Amino acid sequence: xxxxxxxxxxxxxxxxxxxxxxxxxxxxxxxxxxxxxxxxxxxxxxxxxxxxxxxxxxxxxxxxxxxxxxxxxxxxxxxxxxxxxxxxxxxxxxxxxxxxxxxxxxxxxxxxxxxxxxxxxxxxxxxxxxxxxxxxxxxxxxxxxxxxxxxxxxxxxxxxxxxxxxxxxxxxxxxxxxxxxxxxxxxxxxxxxxxxxxxxxxxxxxxxxxxxxxxxxxxxxxxxxxxxxxxxxxxxxxxxxxxxxxxxxxxxxxxxxxxxxxxxxxxxxxxxxxxxxxxxxxxxxxxxxxxxxxxxxxxxxxxxxxxxxxxxxxxxxxxxxxxxxxxxxxxxxxxxxxxxxxxxxxxxxxxxxxxxxxxxxxxxxxxxxxxxxxxxxxxxxxxxxxxxxxxxxxxxxxxxxxxxxxxxxxxxxxxxxxxxxxxxxx
Amino acid sequence: xxxxxxxxxxxxxxxxxxxxxxxxxxxxxxxxxxxxxxxxxxxxxxxxxxxxxxxxxxxxxxxxxxxxxxxxxxxxxxxxxxxxxxxxxxxxxxxxxxxxxxxxxxxxxxxxxxxxxxxxxxxxxxxxxxxxxxxxxxxxxxxxxxxxxxxxxxxxxxxxxxxxxxxxxxxxxxxxxxxxxxxxxxxxxxxxxxxxxxxxxxxxxxxxxxxxxxxxxxxxxxxxxxxxxxxxxxxxxxxxxxxxxxxxxxxxxxxxxxxxxxxxxxxxxxxxxxxxxxxxxxxxxxxxxxxxxxxxxxxxxxxxxxxxxxxxxxxxxxxxxxxxxxxxxxxxxxxxx
Numbered sequence: 001x002x003x004x005x006x007x008x009x010x011x012x013x014x015x016x017x018x019x020x021x022x023x024x025x026x027x028x029x030x031x032x033x034x035x036x037x038x039x040x041x042x043x044x045x046x047x048x049x050x051x052x053x054x055x056x057x058x059x060x061x062x063x064x065x066x067x068x069x070x071x072x073x074x075x076x077x078x079x080x081x082x083x084x085x086x087x088x089x090x091x092x093x094x095x096x097x098x099x100x101x102x103x104x105x106x107x108x109x110x111x112x113x114x115x116x117x118x119x120x121x122x123x124x125x126x127x128x129x130x131x132x133x134x135x136x137x138x139x140x141x142x143x144x145x146x147x148x149x150x151x152x153x154x155x156x157x158x159x160x161x162x163x164x165x166x167x168x169x170x171x172x173x174x175x176x177x178x179x180x181x182x183x184x185x186x187x188x189x190x191x192x193x194x195x196x197x198x199x200x201x202x203x204x205x206x207x208x209x210x211x212x213x214x215x216x217x218x219x220x221x222x223x224x225x226x227x228x229x230x231x232x233x234x235x236x237x238x239x240x241x242x243x244x245x246x247x248x249x250x251x252x253x254x255x256x257x258x259x260x261x262x263x264x265x266x267x268x269x270x271x272x273x274x275x276x277x278x279x280x281x282x283x284x285x286x287x288x289x290x291x292x293x294x295x296x297x298x299x300x301x302x303x304x305x306x307x308x309x310x311x312x313x314x315x316x317x318x319x320x321x322x323x324x325x326x327x328x329x330x331x332x333x334x335x336x337x338x339x340x341x342x343x344x345x346x347x348x349x350x351x352x353x354x355x356x357x358x359x360x361x362x363x364x365x366x367x368x369x370x371x372x373x374x375x376x377x378x379x380x381x382x383x384x385x386x387x388x389x390x391x392x393x394x395x396x397x398x399x400x401x402x403x404x405x406x407x408x409x410x411x412x413x414x415x416x417x418x419x420x421x422x423x424x425x426x
Numbered sequence: 427x428x429x430x431x432x433x434x435x436x437x438x439x440x441x442x443x444x445x446x447x448x449x450x451x452x453x454x455x456x457x458x459x460x461x462x463x464x465x466x467x468x469x470x471x472x473x474x475x476x477x478x479x480x481x482x483x484x485x486x487x488x489x490x491x492x493x494x495x496x497x498x499x500x501x502x503x504x505x506x507x508x509x510x511x512x513x514x515x516x517x518x519x520x521x522x523x524x525x526x527x528x529x530x531x532x533x534x535x536x537x538x539x540x541x542x543x544x545x546x547x548x549x550x551x552x553x554x555x556x557x558x559x560x561x562x563x564x565x566x567x568x569x570x571x572x573x574x575x576x577x578x579x580x581x582x583x584x585x586x587x588x589x590x591x592x593x594x595x596x597x598x599x600x601x602x603x604x605x606x607x608x609x610x611x612x613x614x615x616x617x618x619x620x621x622x623x624x625x626x627x628x629x630x631x632x633x634x635x636x637x638x639x640x641x642x643x644x645x646x647x648x649x650x651x652x653x654x655x656x657x658x659x660x661x662x663x664x665x666x667x668x669x670x671x672x673x674x675x676x677x678x679x680x681x682x683x684x685x686x687x688x689x690x691x692x693x694x695x696x697x698x699x700x701x702x703x704x705x706x707x708x709x710x711x712x713x714x715x716x717x718x719x720x721x722x723x724x725x726x727x728x729x730x731x732x733x734x735x736x737x738x739x740x741x742x743x744x745x746x747x748x749x750x751x752x753x754x755x756x757x758x759x760x761x762x763x
Binding site (some may be wrong): 139140141142143144145146148164166167168169191193195196197229230288289290315316317318357358359360361401403404405406407409 | 486487488489490491493495511513514515516538543544703704705706707750753754755756757758760761762763
């Protein structure tokens, strides 16, 4: 038994079966092996990034000590994190369960007779972890062999899916959230062809697997978009046409407003999507798109901002709407706890103020996806600066394009921000 | 070989006036006995040839592209035109391969460096082998000249793939080495003649897009290859006056020489004049690479009226006068009031 060093690591399906162990320690249920077959049958490459935080027992540690040699993590061949170096096998002084584990299903009985009902009420954000890096395309896009849909499990009820950069350069993020009564898919990717971008198959596989883990045969799905008009997010919608137990939020703006019950209160009101004890709030945020909305998940305390605010080149559609939406988000953030803003794309590099151009199929220096809520204030401040002007403006974590070509460039570099040029690939 | 020695040991030995019988070495004389009759590149000009109706032009999903990395189109039996696959690089430049009785000239290389990513060398070798098989030659007897139109990486990136190829000379990556490679002493006005063995290539300076750029005229097909200073797409004119002077030289050349096609390095425009933005990897409706002399003259006529920096559409090409690279005419499609 090896591989549990208390560090995040990537585990693929066949790694799992080779080592004959359960893929995730977050769940104590026996792994439903039939799910592997489903995934394999669907020919989907699913990467599960699972963070196992110090969740090994002392007895396992005892075994490795009994082998008589001192474990040297540097020689193990496993990548080591900073904490992993201090406690390569997990800190035995810490409890078995990491903080917040009571929010998860780790303690549900093995053999259940009825569906698991999860308690989504919790103090503070539900725990979870995102991968540090996403698949980022390749120098020669035609030779890319990464998964078409990269699946990262944030926690048991929250999945982040990313489209392969070499399938579509926009490489949008798609989010799949589960509640006791159903699932919500936020955005659908930039490619309609299932052979190129098997979003539906992937979502179906995740839902089936989740349903089996929770003892549910039916998991109703709602598909909602952060913007119905954005072709970088609405193309995959066609794949869900005719799917059973599926509600697709209708598209033209007035119909969508009616669906959310916002026809009279757009854009000041909020709508709700109830997933069963996990109520997603729908905040109208036009600005980059006329029909833009932001979703708030109170369980993970995420704002799914789509194109409105993301680490990349933000093309403002209407600057006064944009500012009003940011103000609404700021007011919302004052009332509700917010851990992260998760946008629809990543275009910035991990050096401040630098970004990838449009159509790039190789982005090895991508910034992380998540943004801290303080960035709403910064965005608001600089959105006011570009209001009414045709200009672009660079900030460390995003760039605004107001009334100019998406290829606009500027000589103006933000003050106090180090100007670092990352190395260029071949 | 030091720099000075390199500059003197260059392809100019093949260029007029040094070429011809004076150059014929003993080995060539010895092998001449078994050679078939040389191809005649001087009669019935221009040699007929054709461009494809449609080039391979990428795919909506790059990783699902199954086209060959390099598309090889034989314009006629002695002229191949190579094009990089858009899924290998969005630049997807064109690269003519001109065959003569003694030498082969490869112009431009595509925007991928490593041979295991993109085997340009293998493709060129295969083209040479095919040509030699058709004409009863030994590939080892042909010298390969690897040159490029101008000093930009999408045109020279694969040069190193040819570094260990026998009987090959390739252009250096500095202005001096480029000019020295063709033996020019008066760039850009001087026009030199490169003899590929019965097939003459005329070369002169054509700066404007960058400083170090050439125009190439093949006397056999009478194709005028204008590099990136004039192509169907966005001609990024970094230096207006040198570019304008280069245009004048091209027009003057067309006045005195027959030109069958004007050909640039890229295509960035659709058949109906729509701009394919910088970096796009799929151009399903792209315009042909070849242009007519009249289109060149029209562009020149329009250029004479241009006094300000900006993007001008001539009906064939976009003249991006001193706008910065990658500038396009795109707008945010989601803008609303």
